[in-house]
Amino acid sequence: MKKFEDFLSEHPAQWMVGDKEHGDIIMSTRVRLARNMEEMHFPRAASEEDILSVDRDVSGAILDDENLPYQFSHFDLSDKTVVQKQVLVEKHLISPQLAGQNKHGSVLISEDESISIMINEEDHIRIQCIEPGLDFKEALRRANEIDDCLERNLSYAFDERFGYKTTCPTNVGTGLRASAMLHLPALTMTKQMRQLITMMPRLGLVVRGMYGEGTEATGSYYQISNQITLGKSEEEIVQELESIVLQIINKEIEAREAMLEYASIAISDRLNRSLGVLQYARILTSEEAASCLSNVRLGIDLGIIQSIPNELLNKCMLIMQPGFLQQIAGTSLKANERDVFRAELIRDIFQQCGVLNNNNGDKGEDSYDV
The missing domain is CATH 3.30.590.10 (Glutamine synthetase/guanido kinase, catalytic domain)
Structure with missing residues (x-):
């Protein structure tokens, strides 16, 4: 048990x-x-x-x-x-x-x-x-x-x-x-x-x-x-x-296929920017972290971003939450303190896994507002 x-x-x-x-x-x-x-x-x-x-x-x-x-x-x-x-x-x-x-x-x-x-x-x-x-x-x-x-x-x-x-x-x-x-x-x-x-x-x-x-x-x-x-x-x-x-x-x-066909450069830029934020940001709200992790997951699914295992994203989705952040910190944290600690934890996870920012998606015309 x-x-x-x-x-x-x-x-x-x-x-x-x-x-x-x-x-x-x-x-x-x-x-x-x-x-x-x-x-x-x-x-x-x-x-x-x-x-x-x-x-x-x-x-x-x-x-x-x-x-x-x-x-x-x-x-x-x-x-x-x-x-x-x-x-x-x-x-x-x-x-x-x-x-x-x-x-x-x-x-x-x-x-x-x-x-x-x-x-x-x-x-x-x-x-x-x-x-x-x-x-x-x-x-x-x-x-x-x-x-x-x-x-x-x-x-x-x-x-x-x-x-x-x-x-x-x-x-x-x-x-x-x-x-x-x-x-x-x-x-x-x-x-x-x-x-x-x-x-x-x-x-x-x-x-x-x-x-x-x-x-x-x-x-x-x-x-x-x-x-x-x-x-x-x-x-x-x-x-x-x-x-x-x-x-x-x-x-x-x-919708994914249409974005790749008509707006691949724009979508590739957006998804890789999200990866960059997760790798280098010093402050991350829960909303921004969730949005960036979502974009990176989409990038992996579309083949735009590589070398990132889904297990890493699943772990980040858990530890970015307020309860997990405070459990890891071993103390209660105010909202602004959580934003700083969240960015630090996610940054460390990506760095420990040796994640590289890869981009395979530059093709097609930009016609979607993505």
Whole structure:
């Protein structure tokens, strides 16, 4: 069983380094199931006794089940520091809501960090499974495996007409939220992303930032998820979302090809400038760092920038976040101090890897405002 400190590591989780089809565009897929215990108040209104009882019952059901093919570690978050909880958010192991609450929240995390079970967040139970690339089927299978284990041992709050009861009405029904994390720099640069974001609600979808509800998109990373959980089966929800995600992937591919054909010099200049900023800047805000890392990742995908492994970019994406910066520094940092330390860390990582600024992309006419 892994210790708490092991999950605070700067090394990206295994799902972040997967090599699947369209892995340059779709970083991961996630399935989350919301469940509540029968005849108990939802966490916000529950007594401390009930909250502790839920924690005990849920963690016991998972840790005592010898048939589950996963090893879990259980952590009470009430005695963890703000920075430690922020790091878990930045690694997508818990939600910002669970990190920010004062009551007794806890989490079960699988050894490979692809499954986490949040206890006493907005709902009593939130099962989260993340897979690399586009693989809703496997994420749903694993989430249902955990759900079945819990349902064998616990009594869920369920209504024959409305399905699983949840704190938020938008989760009633299946209690399922499926989402895809997409890197869409070409659609962002060519201003097509605005139209897609406007269109999504009409398709029953919502676009958010990297950390879900209440977060803004940074570095051209977008989380696209379903809004409707009632009136459809789990399989229908993920199939419809996957179909739309594939269409978005194709649009991103078309936008990348168009930029290379009509604006290769301009795009090469922009992407290599971003590499230069990461190598030499002395001050980097989180927004600028995310934007530059996004541009460099695009440069690698297009063959414009070479000799940079994706593992390096994944590590930079983690350590540039406020929680990780303060954990590495060993002290709290003000915003301006974080900007200086962020630039120093990223600069050192690039220098240690001996990264060279390579440019292969000078061809075509400049006609895009990139």
